[in-house]
Amino acid sequence: MALKALVVYFSPGGNTRKVAQAIAEGLAERGTEVTLRSLQEAGEEDFYQYDLVCLGAPAYNFNVPEPVLRYSKRQLARYGRQGRVRLRAPALPGKWAVVFITYGGPHTGIAEATPAGDHLAQMFRHLGFQVRGIWYTVGEFHDPESRVNLYGFLGDIRGRPNEYDLGVARTNAAGLAFVLAYEKEELEKRGS
Numbered sequence: 001m002a003l004k005a006l007v008v009y010f011s012p013g014g015n016t017r018k019v020a021q022a023i024a025e026g027l028a029e030r031g032t033e034v035t036l037r038s039l040q041e042a043g044e045e046d047f048y049q050y051d052l053v054c055l056g057a058p059a060y061n062f063n064v065p066e067p068v069l070r071y072s073k074r075q076l077a078r079y080g081r082q083g084r085v086r087l088r089a090p091a092l093p094g095k096w097a098v099v100f101i102t103y104g105g106p107h108t109g110i111a112e113a114t115p116a117g118d119h120l121a122q123m124f125r126h127l128g129f130q131v132r133g134i135w136y137t138v139g140e141f142h143d144p145e146s147r148v149n150l151y152g153f154l155g156d157i158r159g160r161p162n163e164y165d166l167g168v169a170r171t172n173a174a175g176l177a178f179v180l181a182y183e184k185e186e187l188e189k190r191g192s
């Protein structure tokens, strides 16, 4: 059976949405059945109905934005009630996750984004998902007056994510879909 993926993103300014779309395209290129949802649309979408769940957010104050924090807490509480949050977090066969973060990195570069990526990866590991990637993409600030897009730690980030950045996201997603489809087939052959 084809790989089934859910891609959820939070993106007030649109950068993370662009990356989510690129990931969805890359997954679809390799035959994945993809459901793409904003955090607002995702509602009660059940992670366990999918082989792969991708969740993306911008870094805010070097962490995830409040709505994303609330969302991750809600998932832990919801699946905890279902007995899915297990001590020692055993990985469930055939449940995979990817976290993607966009960030401007004006003060310390990617170090400003990694706490957000690690936070969401922890959520997935608590749910028994194997995290297959934490992908970081530079995203400009949406303030045209601000010098932050020119003189920050990463230099000129105007227009990011650009075509190259989105190509990287698309290619990473296509590569992952290829290998997960193979892994899923192997699991199905073994009847697990």
Ligand SMILES: Cc1cc2nc3c(=O)[nH]c(=O)nc-3n(C[C@H](O)[C@H](O)[C@H](O)COP(=O)(O)O)c2cc1C
Pocket: 010, 011, 012, 013, 014, 015, 016, 017, 057, 058, 059, 060, 061, 062, 063, 102, 103, 104, 105, 106, 109, 112, 113, 138, 139, 140, 141, 142
């Ligand atoms: C309120 C706010 C706080 C931010 N804080 C950080 C930060 O701590 N570190 C960082 O690297 N980028 C920070 N950024 C930049 C965003 O992470 C970046 O522009 C991102 O790509 C925006 O994504 P979006 O267009 O999907 O909303 C911040 C942006 C906003 C609006």
